[in-house]
Amino acid sequence: MDIIDKLRDIVGERATASPAERLCYSSDASMVSGTPDYVVRPLSTAEVSDVVGLAAAEGVPVTARGAGTGLAGGAVALRGGIVLDLSGMDRIVEMDLANLAVVVEPGVVQARLNERLRPHGFFFPPDPGSANFCTLGGLIANNGSGMRSVKYGTTRNYVLDLEVVLADGSVVRTGSRTLKAAAGYDLTRLFIGSEGTLGVITQAVLRVAPLPKARRLVIASFSSAEEAGRAVAATFASGIVPSACEILDRTTVAVLRRCDPGLRLPDGDVLLFEVDGSEGAVVEAAEEIAAVCSPTASSVMTASGEKEMEEIWAARRLVGAAVSRLDPTKSRIYVGEDVGVPIKEIPALIREVAEISERFRLPAMKYGHIGDGNLHVALFIDVLDAREWARLEGAADAIHRAAIRLGGTVSSEHGIGAARAEYMMEQVGSGALSVMRAIKRALDPKGIMNPGKLGLDDDHGPPSGGEG
Amino acid sequence: MDIIDKLRDIVGERATASPAERLCYSSDASMVSGTPDYVVRPLSTAEVSDVVGLAAAEGVPVTARGAGTGLAGGAVALRGGIVLDLSGMDRIVEMDLANLAVVVEPGVVQARLNERLRPHGFFFPPDPGSANFCTLGGLIANNGSGMRSVKYGTTRNYVLDLEVVLADGSVVRTGSRTLKAAAGYDLTRLFIGSEGTLGVITQAVLRVAPLPKARRLVIASFSSAEEAGRAVAATFASGIVPSACEILDRTTVAVLRRCDPGLRLPDGDVLLFEVDGSEGAVVEAAEEIAAVCSPTASSVMTASGEKEMEEIWAARRLVGAAVSRLDPTKSRIYVGEDVGVPIKEIPALIREVAEISERFRLPAMKYGHIGDGNLHVALFIDVLDAREWARLEGAADAIHRAAIRLGGTVSSEHGIGAARAEYMMEQVGSGALSVMRAIKRALDPKGIMNPGKLGLDDDHGPPSGGEG
Known part of the structure; x- marks a missing residue:
């Protein structure tokens, strides 16, 4: 059975290998391009889990994607394989304001969450320029921030818990709704900013803040x-x-x-x-x-x-x-x-x-x-x-x-993706990059999760990118 | 040559195997106990690196320790080996207030940093009950917090960069003095709260906040x-x-x-x-x-x-x-x-x-x-x-x-250490614990860094602890 048929067994007509659709998913808002072999639009964690499990079995790359507003090629399938378009997983699952929390799927657009929060007197502080279009999954995967992080901090400070589909298709939770915990490695922060290279975020519990008067x-x-x-x-x-x-x-x-x-x-x-x-x-x-x-x-x-x-x-x-x-x-x-x-x-x-x-x-x-x-x-x-x-x-x-x-960074909030992968060694140093690569190998031994990004491949040459 | 002689080659008289000294280092402020075979008091990153390198070569456990104020046995050498007493590395290396940053060694006592900051109108917000005794290295290794985290957040929010000696003795930096970066995995947050099981923190760049009026x-x-x-x-x-x-x-x-x-x-x-x-x-x-x-x-x-x-x-x-x-x-x-x-x-x-x-x-x-x-x-x-x-x-x-x-945690700020290791599986779930163990194996393949803690050992039974 062909991979496309197996994908259709999981998500039905929401899997495609049509050239026109693949082309539509071959770029984001950066200059990076790469055409996937398959486009899949899952609607549930179970579907994401099955698709990633299939990809692991077949040794096929998986690249998660939200609104495609990224500026570093993070959501571009550099090495083909499956693009998972998560924009259909766009439910605000729960408004748990007594716990200062909301539960969202990754496809929720940032501004829509804030529209829902405003009447209750709360807001989700990270506020990128693309707030009207970008999805929360991408914001989390890039540790996005925007205008108000100078006071409120970046997305990192507002994620209490993530549901993540790992490279073998298994599903884990990284935290809880408790505001403060000291209980082992901070997996929540590890997945934040990992740009889809360690797993696919399928749900998030976000902390909200009171609207200033x-x-x-x-x-x-x-x-x-x-x-x-x-x-x-x-x-x-x-x-x-x-x-x-x-x-x-x-x-x-x-x-x-x-x-x-x-x-x-x-x-x-x-x-x-x-x-x-x-x-x-x-x-x-x-x-x-x-x-x-x-x-x-x-x-x-x-x-x-x-x-x-x-x-x-x-x-x-x-x-x-x-x-x-x-x-x-x-x-x-x-x-x-x-x-x-x-x-x-x-x-x-x-x-x-x-x-x-x-x-x-x-x-x-x-x-x-x-x-x-x-x-x-x-x-x-x-x-x-x-x-x-x-x-x-x-x-x-x-x-x-x-x-x-000057002791700084090639990216403060847009991410490294493919566009800036070549600078990782120079910026973080070979020691830190080796640690990142060791973590990548430990959690994604087959290297199927968004390959070619973050300078994690040992042959981490930058992609040519294409200029137009 | 005996291990103690090799340790003396590195730090001179600041290495000891005397029973009396070993006993002094056999507990912290919890009920957990365990006697190290050697006590070493390093004064520099180079010394820590050499000691950990030696431990790796000899397959001997290394447990880092600050003031010993921990309440979960995190600094107790459960399986013998070397206790690294970092309280002598207590320099405030740099007051870089134009960057809202200070550079400290791990042995600096929390309150002493705040005394130095006060005349300049700044403070380091994490404020544990043990502020007058606890060291910053321990605070970071436990993601400590205290009274003011409800507004200011935990230690996690105030660390810009760490210098860490890894399990092979190599030295890495995890960040920079830039307030905001999206450049690969968040190694800073990974080491924060890892309780010495992934490496030894030898220097930290901390962010400070203006004192409220x-x-x-x-x-x-x-x-x-x-x-x-x-x-x-x-x-x-x-x-x-x-x-x-x-x-x-x-x-x-x-x-x-x-x-x-x-x-x-x-x-x-x-x-x-x-x-x-x-x-x-x-x-x-x-x-x-x-x-x-x-x-x-x-x-x-x-x-x-x-x-x-x-x-x-x-x-x-x-x-x-x-x-x-x-x-x-x-x-x-x-x-x-x-x-x-x-x-x-x-x-x-x-x-x-x-x-x-x-x-x-x-x-x-x-x-x-x-x-x-x-x-x-x-x-x-x-x-x-x-x-x-x-x-x-x-x-x-x-x-x-x-x-x-109730959806909560067995520790909000004191850490898991050995005292609460038995609850890790129940609290975080087998999936998340497997991810933590995979990271541990990737960064410390010989298992020498503070073994027996956080429920990371596959035979993660709790230590008996001893009652008095």
């Missing part, structure tokens, strides 16, 4: 991005914990204004500080931030209207996609887009990125979660010009190496 | 501990996040008063809620907590004087040791002392513990970090009465099983 936004503008970076370091050193701390360099501000001329953003390189909490606390914190920024800022203003703040954040969320407004002949390519460094090194990183942009003659927008040391660099090129592609590759490589040299 | 204490008293438990659940459901939420049942209150008659604590079963933040925020939060508790509380009062709050917390810290004041013929034995359950189950846990105390005719004090669902049960007996020892064992077992049945 008030928010306020401080908008400070500076004469250079580097100056803005210094203000970030000064703010944290003074003991303030904003709920978001974003940078929008002058190019980004120009793009945002072109999208929405009514947007109230000043000239220059801009920092957005959000503070949240009680009414009194946010007034106080906003004043403190303004006081720290004032000596070096060109302007400081505060927004407290819910509508005005929402407009600024909505624009901020779209900035990644909106850059083509600056020059319609250019497209943004997502490479080198997620570096991070220790807070103290933020000004140095901004300076280096500016130099790299100049050296490779590529315009670069710089924005991101600067309070975490996380800078999203948007590089854009004319995709019809092969020389610009070559320069793009050089610039992305230089940005990655600069981050590592 | 104000604190306030709400003291509410109830007619029963169960009623108090319901008030805890109601407080969290209403979206308040206190910085501490402790329960002191009426027996505990009586003990505290006997220690310090001046202590301002009401009659009944008492909840202590601490709130911290800005001056305005704490006033507001204290009022909200009072409003939630008032309908069911016998009394609610608020303390804001630093001295008064400090007295109450200091007394709270001592309560574990102070119970013998209640009855000088009784001693507290640390068993069944660290269970935790989901918040919703707190009243049920309190009820079950009361029933168990009655059934086994053993007085029980109940106190602890109830906001995390973590209840410290203090059982006390006449240690000269063998029948009381037998009843104690039965009661502790019943408490552990009740916690598991």
Whole structure:
């Protein structure tokens, strides 16, 4: 019996090997591509378990996928095999708010969970730019975070328990609904950020937090991005914990204004500080931030209207996609887009990125979660010009190496996937990478779970990726 | 050449096999005992690496130890071999506050770090009852937490990077000073809570938090501990996040008063809620907590004087040791002392513990970090009465099983060690335990790192422990 027939025995018509469908699943939001041999859309843990069990028996790779919003090729089937599209497993299974918990399937879209939580006065803090599309399974598998991790932490801090299908098809639970446990290895955190290389997440118990009663936004503008970076370091050193701390360099501000001329953003390189909490606390914190920024800022203003703040954040969320407004002949390519460094090194990183942009003659927008040391660099090129592609590759490589040299990371939140696998050895060192490989071999001895990712293969050369 | 001579080649006179010294290292603060063959007091990572390398070559167990304050036998050499006393590696290596980080050796006492941080306006939030004695290495190896984890999270949330000596003597780093990274498996979190079974922590980069500007204490008293438990659940459901939420049942209150008659604590079963933040925020939060508790509380009062709050917390810290004041013929034995359950189950846990105390005719004090669902049960007996020892064992077992049945954990923060190893299978399930064992085998194939702990041995029977 053929593999496709065996898959159909498990999920019926929700398994396919049609070339058109396989092509649809051959990429994510990165430049990485790879066509699966089979696409399977399971609707239950039992189906996932049976499919992975079959894959193990046949020695076929399995790559889990949610909404395909990943920026590192994590959900791309580099070596063929089965893509498991988990977007159909999209039930919010239980609202257990008395335990500050919700139980979700991996295909639930992040924003939909928050819509369900809002009337109850709670929220799930991780808030990536793709919140309106990305699924929670992917968010967990990448340890995603976004704008509010500077105060609330990353996804890692909000997962109490996972149900995972292991490489042999068996199903395990990694935790419980108890908020605090010291009982053996932290398997929950091991699977978080493992990008589908150790198992497939089929259910998660997430911890939720109470919605803050008030928010306020401080908008400070500076004469250079580097100056803005210094203000970030000064703010944290003074003991303030904003709920978001974003940078929008002058190019980004120009793009945002072109999208929405009514947007109230000043000239220059801009920092957005959000503070949240009680009414009194946010007034106080906003004043403190303004006081720290004032000596070096060109302007400081505060927004407290819910509508005005929402407009600024909505624009901020779209900035990644909106850059083509600056020059319609250019497209943004997502490479080198997620570096991070220790807070103290933020000004140095901004300076280096500016130099790299100049050296490779590529315009670069710089924005991101600067309070975490996380800078999203948007590089854009004319995709019809092969020389610009070559320069793009050089610039992305230089940005990655600069981050590592500054004691940082090639990815703060988007993941390593295939796109950044080549940097793992340099960033984490051969010792740590050996430990990761030993864990991988122990839990997936046949190497069927999302192969080719994270630099875990001993022949961990990067995939060519394909450029377009 | 004998092993002791080889050890002396590495650390000189800081290695010993003298019976007296070995005896001194044969227990921690639990009932578990086991005598090492050698005691080694290394002063550097290089020495730890050489000792572990030697142990690997000789096939000799290695058990790391800090201050010996552990309550589960985690630092006890169950199967002989080498005890590595890391308390001499006690340097605060670097205060890197611009990166919100400090670099410490494992032997630094928790409170000493906070003394160094205070003048700079920062603190390291994990705050166990043993803060004045316990070392940071042990805190990390157990994922310790204490009173403030209800708001700030456990040690897990404050470790950026670890230096670890692996089972073959090699040295790895697990992270960096960057606050946020998505770059492969979370080795930092894997070693946190692994209780020395995967490697020896020789250095840690910790994240620090700004000291809150104000604190306030709400003291509410109830007619029963169960009623108090319901008030805890109601407080969290209403979206308040206190910085501490402790329960002191009426027996505990009586003990505290006997220690310090001046202590301002009401009659009944008492909840202590601490709130911290800005001056305005704490006033507001204290009022909200009072409003939630008032309908069911016998009394609610608020303390804001630093001295008064400090007295109450200091007394709270001592309560574990102070119970013998209640009855000088009784001693507290640390068993069944660290269970935790989901918040919703707190009243049920309190009820079950009361029933168990009655059934086994053993007085029980109940106190602890109830906001995390973590209840410290203090059982006390006449240690000269063998029948009381037998009843104690039965009661502790019943408490552990009740916690598991309620979806909870046999340990919230003290660890599994040897004392609770027998419950691992029941609590985490055979699937998760198999994953832990696979990881253990992958990273420590010879099984030399702290053997006999966490239920990781395939013959994971509990040690007899010895009773006195």
